[in-house]
Amino acid sequence: MALKTSDEYVERLQRMKPNVYAHGRKIGRDDPMLELPINTLRFTFDAVNDPDLKDLLITKSHLTGEKINRFTSLNLTIEDLYTQQEMKRKCCHRVGGCTQRCMATDTLNAIGVISKEIDEAKGTQYHNNFVEFVKYYQASDLVGSTSQTDVKGDRKARPSQQEDPDLYLHVVEKNSSGIVVRGAKNHITMGPYVDEHLVIPTRRMTEEESEWAVAFAIPADADGIKIISRVVAPRKRINLKAPYNDYGVSDSVVVFDNVFVPWERVFMCGEWEFAGQLALTFAGFHRHSYCGCKPAVTDIILGTAALVAEYSGVEKASHIMDELTELMIIGELVYASGIAAAAKAKKTASGIYTPKFIYSNTGRYLAGINIYHEYDILASIAGGLPSTLPAEEDWLNPEIGPDLEKYIKRKPGISAEKLHRLFRFISDYSCSAMGGWAQYVGVHGGGSPVMEKIGIRAEYDLESRKQIAKFLAGIEDD
Amino acid sequence: MALKTSDEYVERLQRMKPNVYAHGRKIGRDDPMLELPINTLRFTFDAVNDPDLKDLLITKSHLTGEKINRFTSLNLTIEDLYTQQEMKRKCCHRVGGCTQRCMATDTLNAIGVISKEIDEAKGTQYHNNFVEFVKYYQASDLVGSTSQTDVKGDRKARPSQQEDPDLYLHVVEKNSSGIVVRGAKNHITMGPYVDEHLVIPTRRMTEEESEWAVAFAIPADADGIKIISRVVAPRKRINLKAPYNDYGVSDSVVVFDNVFVPWERVFMCGEWEFAGQLALTFAGFHRHSYCGCKPAVTDIILGTAALVAEYSGVEKASHIMDELTELMIIGELVYASGIAAAAKAKKTASGIYTPKFIYSNTGRYLAGINIYHEYDILASIAGGLPSTLPAEEDWLNPEIGPDLEKYIKRKPGISAEKLHRLFRFISDYSCSAMGGWAQYVGVHGGGSPVMEKIGIRAEYDLESRKQIAKFLAGIEDD
Amino acid sequence: MALKTSDEYVERLQRMKPNVYAHGRKIGRDDPMLELPINTLRFTFDAVNDPDLKDLLITKSHLTGEKINRFTSLNLTIEDLYTQQEMKRKCCHRVGGCTQRCMATDTLNAIGVISKEIDEAKGTQYHNNFVEFVKYYQASDLVGSTSQTDVKGDRKARPSQQEDPDLYLHVVEKNSSGIVVRGAKNHITMGPYVDEHLVIPTRRMTEEESEWAVAFAIPADADGIKIISRVVAPRKRINLKAPYNDYGVSDSVVVFDNVFVPWERVFMCGEWEFAGQLALTFAGFHRHSYCGCKPAVTDIILGTAALVAEYSGVEKASHIMDELTELMIIGELVYASGIAAAAKAKKTASGIYTPKFIYSNTGRYLAGINIYHEYDILASIAGGLPSTLPAEEDWLNPEIGPDLEKYIKRKPGISAEKLHRLFRFISDYSCSAMGGWAQYVGVHGGGSPVMEKIGIRAEYDLESRKQIAKFLAGIEDD
């Protein structure tokens, strides 16, 4: 059966060769430091048994006919894209933010589209490689990273112009059995707890840069790979348990130090004309995913702000209602843009549907420029308490706990415990390292707003709009 | 044949009894003052012959099977809603803004939905009346107004609490052949050049207000109707002809002074529980229409700004590109919201699909809060010249015309005439009574942003978001 | 006596040689078309007799000791700058917008500062010329234009690189008695009704461009000058007289076709190093003026919006109060920035105080990016009526006037006439050619926001901020 349990996933991780480093130590994948981040991925396995989620999560493989987890599936209809978006929104509600696993979903779909195009143009066999890999990926219910972002070195120089050619990952050797690559990928979410790294280019390449035009899949513990991780998780709770505090995340620098990749796992190697297209196709899918997950973040902020307003007895205050409505609008416009991207999706030669690029981008853009604003609204409505709330330990201290209980009371009928839980959640959510992480990922994950602007304007038919202006103004070109 | 020509339409108007007043005079419907506004409607008839537009404009009546103008059609599929949106965008490009005629399309669809609901709840015959009326409307290729907005008097008092009960239009008499109504409808676009006034309520009503819960269709020259109009049109041109300057608009106070309506043209009379629903259903359709037409306005502003940047040689300046991209995003997000409203539309008992209300609203909202901002971008990029450009007459004056030509030159290769045409267009478009009108309609037409906020929050499931917050925070309700 | 009456001013105009063109005709300065624009200037003369204004308007010449109009004065103390700002705000309240006359005040002050600097650097006599000119200007209570903005041609080419060297005004001949200039200045407010044109450079010049580095004063009817004007004024009223409708404006292209300027009226000729400084010093003064006049525009919009809210009975609605408060904040922040510019003003070698450049700029910038937003707030609060209100003629038509009176009623106790006056004012103010003009001038007058940004960043000590960051981060430079 292609649906695996979260325990099976964790056991796989524990069988891997140790090549993870974090906070000063080389650690095993069973290190307690990774427990919360891995919990997030566990959720994506457990959710197939959740009555509210299973219809979204379980789908059928078009390759094998088996039931698979949608996180491992390809989007073969517009309906698939609608469902992806809804699944992401609903799952993010449960883990209090990013479920992380859609990275690979989007990368696989993008590789599927472009490997087919390369084959058609060049007579290569990449799409076969891809199909075989997807069968394996689905059958084992794997987790993959998106190892896309190079460290990039001097931002004004191209890959081939860097002082150190490794600043973009590149092919350093080819032979009959495979290729050898060197470089590092940055900001790689899930680094220590993926089965496979899915490696794709970060940008357009020129003919001189064909050695940097490379895409492949590689087991996460392959020789030569080092995963250097920063783990971020909410504050630990003592008695005041809360689901939010059970999930974490880790981002890594993944170093590829002369890593060998066999040909059957290579999806692009030297076809520089397709490097930018692969980068962009991934971006199109992933920004569409954001149109699902970012509304979930807004839902969380909105629900929290609404609850604190209710508990404080000010939920009918007009400026509060207005700010809550603003959140509704941000969330729903982002979601709407994702729906539009799906509704107007195009079927590619591979059979995979690609969401309409401009609407993936407008949705992600709107989310990106509003994330700090949403935290601002939450802080505004919550008041200062999330930043000054004494620690849980103090509440457990009998000398002062009763004072804290007495003085936190607000609207009659709302217990001190509820208020305590709510404000501690807001504090952990928005006034913490985890909150800072979420703000940054809200801006940059999947491409920052400035990237969406570039994407939008690059493909926009501005000329047709100028023609409209010329027509109305009575300007005739010679 | 159900498709009529624009001449046939104008002839119909000229056969009507004179009851139009404008700028101090009682005028015939052939008065030159109305030429430009009527041109806009003429366009909607002529467009069925336009190769670029006819596939959007011509559809088939589901009632008669005849070819009809889509402006007279009902939306019986999601595809119909997509096409409506696209048709509106493309038509607006041609007349430089609002085509006006979709008012009636949206009103008919809304009446279609609600008359069915009333009949099902009350055993009335309104939907039959409606179907018969639509057959007539389609067969004759009619133009209708949306006579919805009452003058409303004291904003803090309900209809039944006004000092003067006529401040909301109401039924003052019923008899076996029909009803008699009194009141006035305000801001009625196309007042002097519609065939029919389509009258619907402006708001929710209470049981005490059943006399104000009324909807019907009435010929525009029926006894007791006075149409008091303000005509707005672009400045006249002498030699420098431009399509933009050929179209205008007129809004009216339509006074109903004891007007008789026969029962077969009544679609609601006293069913106060449905008044709000009809108002809202119309709003849902019409705000969806705005998701088509407002992007066209953005297209015009965008194309114009891009052209002036090009002619000035600054089209690559980064702050210019950035502002143009912002326009792209505004336009496409509004359009995307309309697509989402259509994609998630619901089929009603009448067979008509209603666009998903929240997305009609988020799209219209975004358009509404940005219209002045878009004019700001145009003004910023155009520079001050649209506000200081000497009159066309001066360009024709041989003493100074050559000076004006000499000193308007910008980028080499762009003729003085092109520059003159472009800046005059911008001046007429954005620095004029017509521009002011467009700004106001951009805010208020179809419901101002504050109305969309109310609409959004009224139907939003905020409770489910609070539950998400409670779940994540570990708050359990008793 | 140096204070002249408005009649004396108008008589001066009428004695001038005709060289004004407008709307197709060559006109005298007594042409009715100019009546409303000239009224605005008349106000600045009459105001010296207004009990509420005279203490602001009358000051003493530091050159002659005579009472003079502050519009002709130099700023010799910080207090002078405070008073200038207050005078501008209060005067603008009376004419419903720009009083126009401060253009010259700011130009004179800027020439005063820079002519002194040139003399000190170069041993020239420009400051003497300036002092003599100011004595004459003050004694006669003159009105001057600021003829600064060149037509500029190709925006990517410098003055010396244009296909036509006249696209920036330049010196074409020098002889013992004076200089001859050719070119045209654009957007020149008050063109047809100034006594003198005050001509200054529009930008920095290089050594190759010394012929374009020129500043002087010249009577408005000097040989070779043509003034091509666009006149803008509010709609005419019939019975419903209102002060707002009594004032207008005119902007002109002023063509200098080989105009001779005697040496004693030249303030810069060839000292290219000072061209940019003169342009910038004027900008510094004039943007400070905007910190006085723009808050007055906000006051008008704010008061009008507050009044329409009151008359509609919604003045306590929270979203209304919020928008009104936003207007208060915009207006007062702009004003505060002007106060700061004055409080931190620097005394120059000439004795004139120059407001602190950065604060003149931040104030002007904030005003510039908000002007359309302010109109948006007004439109939002006013509702659609300003754009659809039937013409005054219709109110005078006995067939329909009573209908209009009946149906405009709002809050009990507010007469139909008051409502009519208010909505007609809003219509004329914001939904008209005059309103469009005000929006453009709100963006571009005195330099558009993008110019202020350039000005701010050009003189900002960014390095010191980087040092703060380095200090806190523990980064030591080698």
Place this chain on the structure above:
Amino acid sequence: MALKTSDEYVERLQRMKPNVYAHGRKIGRDDPMLELPINTLRFTFDAVNDPDLKDLLITKSHLTGEKINRFTSLNLTIEDLYTQQEMKRKCCHRVGGCTQRCMATDTLNAIGVISKEIDEAKGTQYHNNFVEFVKYYQASDLVGSTSQTDVKGDRKARPSQQEDPDLYLHVVEKNSSGIVVRGAKNHITMGPYVDEHLVIPTRRMTEEESEWAVAFAIPADADGIKIISRVVAPRKRINLKAPYNDYGVSDSVVVFDNVFVPWERVFMCGEWEFAGQLALTFAGFHRHSYCGCKPAVTDIILGTAALVAEYSGVEKASHIMDELTELMIIGELVYASGIAAAAKAKKTASGIYTPKFIYSNTGRYLAGINIYHEYDILASIAGGLPSTLPAEEDWLNPEIGPDLEKYIKRKPGISAEKLHRLFRFISDYSCSAMGGWAQYVGVHGGGSPVMEKIGIRAEYDLESRKQIAKFLAGIEDD
């Protein structure tokens, strides 16, 4: 000598009775947990010896003529207010944010103003009490808190309507030697390391609420006081020392459990008419202080963003320059508003100058609505690295440190160490609990934007603006 050393300050703290609780324990004031927060206060003592700061920090007592620290001084001239603002800006640069100590400065000044007014109205002796207290405060170079914000309970109920009367601090007993108070003050910055708590009311009171109208000073370790603290500090560094990481903050709930205050330290007791005025006067001073310190926060963000742009080689990219300029404008407009508040300050009966309330508010408002936006700009320019940068320990790990050094390189010539220091600083500054704290305090400290809006509109002369509108529209009141 009235200037004390930071060691003398710390010794005073260590002599106090232990009544501080933090993170689960009752701690001494010498607990290491408090080291970083206390460092911030130490800075304010040490700065009197700093050549760049001493002229700002040392002033003369008007009571004793002795040299004192300006943080203990009263503002007796407009120049004093200018200097306060500048001192705050420059000091904040050094500690990377809030210096905390100005709380007391502002509270003392406010008590000084209002105690005089009460005495004049009521014949009380509060101002004498105040003067004696200030002499002591200055002579000992003390540190005081502002214990203003009550916990407030049910937000819809007034102090006298709460279920528990202690939810606002109140007088529970009066006798010949003094008063006894009960309640708790919330969000009290510097709680564990002040000499004195300065207690003032949080809001307007009614006659029924005279027991809540109370102000006084009390030693921080007086009987009955418990200080429950949350300590926030930047992440600890190992080798990579940086000044930013040396400073912290602590906020507390300060519980007053039947605390006795002798009459000579009482400044208000029952004079309910002055409670609101005291709260507002403090707000006026403190929001003026924010006009000094918030621009320093902007300076830090601006300098940091500019530095990361420089090190990445993109400092000339137009969208970067634009965002940096936006930061300049925000910072300088806030500062300008503070200058205006000082320039237009009014002398009160006490001799103390109060900054003009509206400009204190507009400045603080602008800062408050922009703080999240500023962090957004920093995140946008910095890219994702601050959120994913591996820990310092990893850089020290010889297995992976060299990889991290290799792959962080950017612009040629910028060492890996500099990049590491900079990104670690940004990470600690903006992607951390400390950063979250700074965002919250940026919104709420000194009054959140919604409070400034209320303050502005409460004192705004809106009527005069309506009169301007009426005048221009020709509306005459009866």
